[in-house]
Amino acid sequence: MLEKVYNPGPVEAKWVSAWRRARLFHAEPSAEARPFVVVIPPPNVTGALHIGHALNNALQDLMVRWRRLNGDAVCWVPGTDHGGIATQNVMEKQLRAEKGSRQALGREKFLERMREWTLACKSTILGQLERLGCALDWDREAFTMDEPRARAVLAAFKHLWEKGLIYRGERMVNWCVRCGTALSDIEVEYEERKGKLWHIHYPSADGGRGLVVATTRPETMLGDTAVAVNPKDSRYAALVGKTLKLPLTGRTIPVKADEHVDPSFGTGAVKVTPAHDPNDFEIGQRHSLPSIKVIGPDGKMTADAGEGYSGLSREQARDKVAADLRDGGFLEKTEEHPHAVGVCYRCNQAIEPLVSWQWFVKMPKLAEPAVRALDRGDFRLFPESWRNPYRRWLQEIRDWCISRQIWWGHRIPVWYCVSCNPGISEKDFHQAADLKGIPGAEKPQRCPDCGGTSLLQDPDVLDTWFSSALWPFSVFGWPEKTKDLEYFYPTSALVTGYEILYLWVARMQMMGLELMGGVPFSTGIIHGIVRDKAGKKMSKSLGNVVDPLVMMDKYGTDAFRFSLLSQAHPGRDIPFAEDSITGPRNFANKLWNSTRFVLMNLPAAPPAGGYRLESLSHCCLELADRWVLAQYQGMLARVRENMDAHEFAAAADTLYGFLWDSFCDWYVELAKIRLTGIDGEEKEAARAILVEVLVGTLKMLHPFMPFITEELYASLKAFAGQSHDFLIQSGGPVLERDWQDGENVSRMEAVMEAVVALRTLRSQLNVPPGLKIQAHFEGPKDRGGLVLEHAPYLKYLARLESLSEAEGAKPARSATALAAGLTFYVPLEGLIDFDKERARLEKEAREIDAQLARCKNQLSNEAFVSRAPQAEVETIRRRQADFEQKQSRLREILSSLN
RNA sequence: GCGCGGUUAGCUCAGCGGUAGAGCACCUCCCUUACAAGGAGGGGGCCGCAGGUUCGAAUCCUGCACCGCGCACCA
Numbered sequence: 007m008l009e010k011v012y013n014p015g016p017v018e019a020k021w022v023s024a025w026r027r028a029r030l031f032h033a034e035p036s037a038e039a040r041p042f043v044v045v046i047p048p049p050n051v052t053g054a055l056h057i058g059h060a061l062n063n064a065l066q067d068l069m070v071r072w073r074r075l076n077g078d079a080v081c082w083v084p085g086t087d088h089g090g091i092a093t094q095n096v097m098e099k100q101l102r103a104e105k106g107s108r109q110a111l112g113r114e115k116f117l118e119r120m121r122e123w124t125l126a127c128k129s130t131i132l133g134q135l136e137r138l139g140c141a142l143d144w145d146r147e148a149f150t151m152d153e154p155r156a157r158a159v160l161a162a163f164k165h166l167w168e169k170g171l172i173y174r175g176e177r178m179v180n181w182c183v184r185c186g187t188a189l190s191d192i193e194v195e196y197e198e199r200k201g202k203l204w205h206i207h208y209p210s211a212d213g214g215r216g217l218v219v220a221t222t223r224p225e226t227m228l229g230d231t232a233v234a235v236n237p238k239d240s241r242y243a244a245l246v247g248k249t250l251k252l253p254l255t256g257r258t259i260p261v262k263a264d265e266h267v268d269p270s271f272g273t274g275a276v277k278v279t280p281a282h283d284p285n286d287f288e289i290g291q292r293h294s295l296p297s298i299k300v301i302g303p304d305g306k307m308t309a310d311a312g313e314g315y316s317g318l319s320r321e322q323a324r325d326k327v328a329a330d331l332r333d334g335g336f337l338e339k340t341e342e343h344p345h346a347v348g349v350c351y352r353c354n355q356a357i358e359p360l361v362s363w364q365w366f367v368k369m370p371k372l373a374e375p376a377v378r379a380l381d382r383g384d385f386r387l388f389p390e391s392w393r394n395p396y397r398r399w400l401q402e403i404r405d406w407c408i409s410r411q412i413w414w415g416h417r418i419p420v421w422y423c424v425s426c427n428p429g430i431s432e433k434d435f436h437q438a439a440d441l442k443g444i445p446g447a448e449k450p451q452r453c454p455d456c457g458g459t460s461l462l463q464d465p466d467v468l469d470t471w472f473s474s475a476l477w478p479f480s481v482f483g484w485p486e487k488t489k490d491l492e493y494f495y496p497t498s499a500l501v502t503g504y505e506i507l508y509l510w511v512a513r514m515q516m517m518g519l520e521l522m523g524g525v526p527f528s529t530g531i532i533h534g535i536v537r538d539k540a541g542k543k544m545s546k547s548l549g550n551v552v553d554p555l556v557m558m559d560k561y562g563t564d565a566f567r568f569s570l571l572s573q574a575h576p577g578r579d580i581p582f583a584e585d586s587i588t589g590p591r592n593f594a595n596k597l598w599n600s601t602r603f604v605l606m607n608l609p610a611a612p613p614a615g616g617y618r619l620e621s622l623s624h625c626c627l628e629l630a631d632r633w634v635l636a637q638y639q640g641m642l643a644r645v646r647e648n649m650d651a652h653e654f655a656a657a658a659d660t661l662y663g664f665l666w667d668s669f670c671d672w673y674v675e676l677a678k679i680r681l682t683g684i685d686g687e688e689k690e691a692a693r694a695i696l697v698e699v700l701v702g703t704l705k706m707l708h709p710f711m712p713f714i715t716e717e718l719y720a721s722l723k724a725f726a727g728q729s730h731d732f733l734i735q736s737g738g739p740v741l742e743r744d745w746q747d748g749e750n751v752s753r754m755e756a757v758m759e760a761v762v763a764l765r766t767l768r769s770q771l772n773v774p775p776g777l778k779i780q781a782h783f784e785g786p787k788d789r790g791g792l793v794l795e796h797a798p799y800l801k802y803l804a805r806l807e808s809l810s811e812a813e814g815a816k817p818a819r820s821a822t823a824l825a826a827g828l829t830f831y832v833p834l835e836g837l838i839d840f841d842k843e844r845a846r847l848e849k850e851a852r853e854i855d856a857q858l859a860r861c862k863n864q865l866s867n868e869a870f871v872s873r874a875p876q877a878e879v880e881t882i883r884r885r886q887a888d889f890e891q892k893q894s895r896l897r898e899i900l901s902s903l904n
Numbered sequence: 905g906c907g908c909g910g911u912u913a914g915c916u917c918a919g920c921g922g923u924a925g926a927g928c929a930c931c932u933c934c935c936u937u938a939c940a941a942g943g944a945g946g947g948g949g950c951c952g953c954a955g956g957u958u959c960g961a962a963u964c965c966u967g968c969a970c971c972g973c974g975c976a977c978c979a
Contacts, residue, residue: 011941196975203979221979234979268978276979285977345978391908395974398907402975504974539915541972572927573916577909579972581916589928592941603938659918659926674938682937762945769945775934805936857923864922869959878922878960885923 008605008721012598014562018713022136030732031074031082031141035493039079043497044070045478045527046082046135046142047510048150050089050470051127052096055134057536057544057570057582058503060554064567065533065574065654066501067140071709072649074141076738081494082141083481085148086128090470091185091352094414097123113413120414124149134555139563139712141734148481150473151416158480159416159473160447162521167445171368172408174441178287179407181360182350183305183320187411188364189350190469191404192508194357196346203343204328205273207336208233211249211258217242218338220272222345223282224331225323227252228311229300230259232278234289237263239274253336254327255312262293284359301358303411320358363438365409365418365466373400375519376512385515387530388652389576392507399508406513408469415467420445423453424460432465475513478526495522499529507532531652534579536570541581552582564711565591571710572658593662594714597707600670601718604696607681608725616727617694620742626687629796631695633754634673635745637664638699642739645706661707669699672758679798701726702739756789756826757796763825764804764832770846771821771838778805782812782820785828793828822847822899824892829899844903851896854889861886 025031035041044066049059066082074080097120098108108116128149135142148155166172179188204224209216219233230252235242242261249258259278266289267276280290280297290297300311307315307323315323331337348357377400379385380393387393409418420443422430427441443464444450452459476484478500482491496518502511511530518526537543538550545551557566568590573580641664648657673696680692701722708715719733730736764781773779781800783793790811793800797809812831820833821843861882864870871879 008938010939012939219979223979266977266979271978278979283977283979285979288977346976395908398975575917578917583916585928586916588941592939595939595941599939599942601938606938656918663926670939671943675943765944766946769933772933775936775944860923864960867959871959873959874922881922 008602012595012714017717018563021713021716032143032145033079033081035489036079039077041494042073042078042080043494044082044499045481045497046084047502048085048087049131050087050092051124052089052092055131055554057552057554060138061536061570062501062503063135063138063140064570068571068654068709069499071141071712071734075705075708075734081143083146083148084132084135084142084144085481086131087474088151088414088470090410090415091187091412094412095352116413154483155473155480156416158476158484160419161485162476163419164445165521166367174363174365176361176363178284178359178361179364180357181303182355183358184353184355185350188407188409190407193351194348195351197349198344199347201343201345202340203272204340205338206331207338208250211251216250217245217275218273219275219277221277222343224327225320226279226282227277227327228255228315229279229281229298230277231280231295231298232259232262234262234264234267234276234278235274236267236269239269242275253334254330264289281361282359303360305358364407366405366407369403369406372516372520373403376400376515379515379519379525385525385528387532391577392532396507400512408472409466410469411466415470416473418464418466418468419447420464421450421461423456423458424462425456425458426453430462435465471509471513474510475517478514478518479522496525497527499531500527501531503535504532533574536580536582539581539583557587561587561591562594564714565594568658568710572655575655576653594711596666596670597714600674601700601722603674604700605721608693612724616725617697618727619694619698622691622694626691629750629754630673630676631691632747632750634668634699636747636751637668639741639745658710665703675803676799679802697725705733705739708733753792756792757799760793760826761800761803763823764830767821767823767832771842773837778807779832780808781806782810782817782831783828784812789827793826824895829895840903847896847900854893858889858893861889
């Protein structure tokens, strides 16, 4: 017998190991079944999983289990990502705590530590995924930096190189001073920060007045090589072509006219620092300006910044330059100026735009097929609102900087001959001018040009997203032409958060199309971010993170999953509060206890072959049976629709409502009448329907709550005539015939209405719950017949002593309820307060008056009657008649009370 | 600045052209032999604001406000 309260811990542990032992989620290419393939967005090996991973994987598991239950050949590939900068940062933090550093350790030793860390971290993450219940094919675990994936990276690099899509060039890149590396454009996030706008006076070289420039970064003025004004700006026309004296440095710089300058912003004059600002870089190119680097890759001022500044940090230099300008009388004014500052997406430090030599992938050509795939419908995004932003991003794509000046990652597979590239060194490599490289994983024996044997590998590594972009096919063995690849590619769906739509999803599409000749997945399901209760992003620094493991321990994995899934509305973020799990936890318990109840009412041994709905003789089915089967059938259809439309929260809601309201609150209660009665066909019918509906509901709930449903299925399956080891093998619920009968449903609804009305009457008149009451009714014959036929329902649910047709006039001293087209009288001599009853009925009369007025109003509207659809007019007419009848009954009753 | 999304019960959100819904929270009663992590009943809404279309608008259109998020070369 089941425990009285569901205790998730032991149940979850039991099934995790049972599933693993059975290799339940392993997939092989199969001729019979249609493949449904999902590759996991590999979590970075930076630590433990957070609640965002929990949502992401719960959603995938939901889809994957759903498809497996319904017979597809499902393959869900597990894995982890080496995570480049993010992971290296974690290790550097550890080293700092040990008073060490990566430089002190040296590249090889550092990588050794990284590999150890990765190993430990991987097992933590995979363990957590298993704990979450994820139906992953554990035999296929992959890592973005393992051997097979390294081969894929090399093959991809080589392919792009040979097509001329990879190049090394000198560009202005986003440099993270803290991480010591270049970043791609999308790895920069913009934060609105409070800043200042400094107005600085640049006098003319000839001693004239000169002009005033406005800047948010005064420290870069040390590297100014011009001032630009708009060519149409009459204020400065006379100065164009003249020179200015750059304060603090004594250098002279020209005034240039450039369209880019907005005359209405600031002073209309812009200082130009080609080395440290992307726009200025372009202005510099247009006007062939020199470029002076005053900030180094370490974020400190260089020697070129001049005496007194060199060696200072950017912030110190800003203060000193501002102070010096003020002292020199050059500072006209400063004003508050909030503006967007680019920050590193990994460490949140301000990005420094720097010019350096980096590797890039040419993107526009690669993006075109991705746009076509979207337009043709080969790739579809859910929700569709992502379609336009995604398309636009692809169309405006810029080249992708793929080299990173860190150690943790795939080393760039390019070698340089020391004699063909004189002066080459690992130090300041990214400042080295045009180099001649030889692509390849292995060090070439000798230089193909000069035969030299001294070769140096590029010290940089690839952007972590480069290997991630290959994931949907690298996991199946590409570039080898494997059977797996042939069967499982393209994958079916990719589930991920919108924060990596461009970073990852778009790049997979482009790489898949380029390298595999087809989309890597046909559906992209984009979910929201889990935020805190107040809608803020969760972060360690804010201290608002919710640990999924703690939630699973406290409430059970199924409840936790259900909480996330039932809030995962398409396109919306989830403001997660811990108390949103209590509902699902209670729901799990409800499910547990309804199964417990059903089992208590079944014989010890199941009948041969189990209970079969098809074998029931229809004559012994009652109204409640037909009704619950209709509700059940409707639930199955709705959940299937919801799942097909990727509306997971709606599916969860449908299941919740069916199990709790329809099944437990009405059907189970009504079944008790037969279950506590004598043995016979009727009892067997109730049992058969309880088993059928409950087992089917367990199956439908399984993808949401895998553990509890597995456990309950195990104890019920024999009664359903099934013998599968695991629920997921048993197939989705099937109904042999159509139970949706509108007539039965509306008859049942009338009975339910009467029950509710009588219960309301009891409650509002404070009838003691234990006291059974008598009820009489009057009204149309067919309604009366319906109620009499189902008198046991009313008696049981509304606690009636008796139910009969009223004879003669309305019984004196009784309370009244209108329902199911009938008037019910409950004699309550001495029990009720008639002032209360009058007030109650008057309130109802007022409500009916209001409704009636509305109907009348509508029907007296000529335009409505003539223009609205006839069916609609009829509906209102019927409604009016109904209200009128009720109203006149209420009036009679009220007057008899007075 | 441009674009997207949101604004419905105290909270989280459904509904998207015909009598305003759910879950949670709240109030009252009940330990009725599956479940108090439960049951029954109840209160609570100018459906952001202003116009328009329509017989009829929470729902469609146009503005506006506020919130959130993208994108962008405001120094």
